[in-house]
Amino acid sequence: MPQKRTSHLLTNLRSLMKNTTYVPQAINAYIIPSGDAHQSEYIAECDERRAFISGFTGSAGTAVVTDSTAALWTDGRYYLQARQEMDDNWILMKQGIPSTLTEAKWLSKTLNVGSVVGVDPYLVESEWWRDLAKELQGAGQTLIPVSKNLIDIIWEDRPKRPIKPVVPLEVKYTGRSVAEKLQELRCKLIEENAAMIIITALDEVAYLFNLRGSDIAYNPVFFSYAAVTSNEAYLFVNLSQLTGAAKDSLKAEGVNIKILPYEELSHFIENELATLSGKVWVSNHSSQAIAQMVPKERRIVKLSPIALMKAVKNETEIKGMEACHIRDAVALCQYFHWLEKEAIAGTQTEISAANYLQKLREDQENFVGPSFSTISSVGPNASIVHYEPAPETDRKITTEEIYLCDSGGQYKDGTTDVTRTMHFGIPSKFEQECYTRVLKGVISIATCIFPSEVKGNCLDTLARKALWDVGLDYGHGTGHGLGMYLNVHEGPMGVSWRSYPDDPGLKEGMFLSDEPGYYEDGKFGIRIENVVRVVKAETPYNHRDRGFLTFKTITYVPIQTKLIDPSLLTKKEVDWLNSYHMECRNKVGELLLQQGHQEAYNWLVRETQPIG
Structure with missing residues (x-):
């Protein structure tokens, strides 16, 4: 990925930090968050201020510019991407690493007593402001609001705010x-x-x-x-x-x-x-x-x-979410059937394949558009968790490397998000082991039974255990909520090694992703992602009448058995996979035939053959 040169931008920003025409008083550090005035995760181009000043285009991160230093904090989903996109003016601060200081502690240590830190108060949450102000105050420093956003002043060709039909x-x-x-x-x-x-x-x-x-x-x-x-x-x-x-x-x-x-x-x-x-x-x-x-x-x-x-979705929303996932699976079965043949010829790239997938989705009822930019990634690109193909990084899809596709659709009756990892040639033993251990995590989450309103982070270890057993892990969360024809990432619940402060506990009618992974830097990436619905569990006992819940998988796209090492699976896991594949065949196969996709149906039948 090309690095954005930021020296002149930082020089201009530091000049404004001392100009009291734009700031209430001279400031020694300026914070540039990722979000907009609504604290959105995904933002319009006109609000991509952190990307403009740093070059890092991932959706999560915070930039801090002082008189002499520039640093950016982001999490494990984006380490590789940030390293590739930022120039040497920036220090990458890896969130989630025990030795990494928080923004507040770093500012406290980096700045002198009496220093002033500024930020646009529309771009940070009130609780975030309170905590940062308190910590800076303890270090003899001050946090002040900067009502005129300094990035907007130096951003000469800043896009205009969208005004699209509602x-x-x-x-x-x-x-x-x-x-x-x-x-x-x-x-x-x-x-x-x-x-x-x-x-x-x-x-x-x-x-x-x-x-x-x-x-x-x-x-x-x-x-x-x-x-x-x-x-x-x-x-x-x-x-x-x-x-x-x-x-x-x-x-x-x-x-x-x-x-x-x-x-x-x-x-x-x-x-x-x-x-x-x-x-x-x-x-x-x-x-x-x-x-x-x-x-x-x-x-x-x-x-x-x-x-x-x-x-918590109502009955109409639940029916819509489940129905749109079946239609979405039709498009994905067509896609992987087509791509399997194309990989042999080596005629498709990450970008051309992603474009074709969107065309297939467009044929499905109630389709409005993608739910996020498709992650179509080959080999080393797949090791970048939130990779987005670009002309300068576009790789051919062949039989030589793993292919990871994370994509989703917005339909009037629901939102989808599904990831499948494929190898169209002969995978290595290590790739098979990693893939199988990721699958074990998927199954562990899909089949777990838990008390009503248990916090999502209590389940996270279940997804990681098979990887932890051999010293492997992944740096992102295991599951996020999904909207109903709304944002593909929706709170307040989730499944992660980090606790969600607002998690109300899991309740019937919630929809989450189930997506463990493993990433070998510079070589390959593996992720399997299904959407699951929280449903009531039938248990022989009901401790203190609390009620118990489990998950129902509503994504119906085959999991490639070629990448599985069956010797690593238990009988229970094999039974789950075979049962899941039969459900995929029954629910999706009928619609494939109704729409006249006989070859894709044949592919589905082949890919859902039971394993022993």
Whole structure:
């Protein structure tokens, strides 16, 4: 990957850090987070400030620029990518490594007593601000807000903010009307003794109002805020984005929904505070800027109730999620059948193959677009966890190297995310062992039984044990939540070696990924990813009436048996794999034949033959 030269950008930024025309006082360090004003994981091009200043394009990371040093923090998914994309002006700080200092501790040690640290308060969460300010204060340093973003000043060709159409999503897909969701939300306000809630997360606004947009690539959201009181609801959005159908859908709800300009939120909060009695609920993931608009004594800082409302899918959403995964599997079976033949000829590359996969998905009912940029990766590229093929790194897909494909689709009735690792030639014994141990982790998660509301991180070890047994591991989490035609990564729950601070515990109706992996730097990468639904488990006992849960796998794409070393599998694991493959054949095969894909069906039958 080409490195971006950043010397001139850092020089310009450091000049602004001393210019009191742009900062309240001269600052000794400037923090550039990854997110936008809504703390989104995936962001629009106009908000890619950290990528602009550092060259690192991964979705997670924080850059810090001081008078003489520049450092970037990111996690194990992106170490290799960051190392390749950043020039020698930058120090790579590997999060998750015990010896790596946090941003706060690094600043405390690097800066002198009396130093001032600045950050755009719209780009950091209020709790993050509080913790950093406290730690810096302990070191004799100060954190201040910089309201005029310094990156925006030096970013001469910064893209404009998207203004794309906002459309309604019918109740036949959502399962609940806006009126029903508002009623439930208001019940939560009463429980917390709150007079109003401010909603800042884009997917929460889209969910609440049954609207979808495309302001951020792959995520069906639009730039907006919302506020809800006991009798009114407010949507803050660029008015030109709302289609006639979207306006009509809100009017048809029969509830009082007022539409105001996106920029009016701060004035609205100020006015409401003057006339509204009671406290205001602000999500703990809201920006410091938004949180500070509400006086501390009137502020409830707590996870937004909408986060859990959308995480637990209703019956309509569950049916849609399961149905779209079957259609998605049809496209993937066609794809791998086609690619197997192409690999022999060596005529396809990572990019051309990914493009063909999208065309196959486009043929499926209710398809809207990809749910993220397809990770189509060969050999050493597959060892980069979140690799994105580019012309300068594009490799041919052949029979000589492992091929890893992580892809997904946005459908009106659901969101998919599936990873399969294939070898179209003869894999090495080590590749087979690694693959089989990753598969053992997948099966261990898929078959586990656990108490209701257990935290996801309690399950993480199950996915890693077969790798740990021989001294192997992987640096990313094991599972993330998925939205229903919303963001492919959705909280507040997840399965990881790290605890999720807002994890409410696993509940029936949640959907998560199950995706252990293994990556040999510069050689190959392996990941197997299914989506699973949390369902009730039938157990002979029920300790203290707590109730027990398990997972139902809803991804129906064959797992390549060529890469498996059966001697490493237990009988229970072999039985699970054979049963899973029969389910793939039954659920996907019928639709393949209905759509006239006889050759892909034959491939599916071959790939789902039982193993002994």
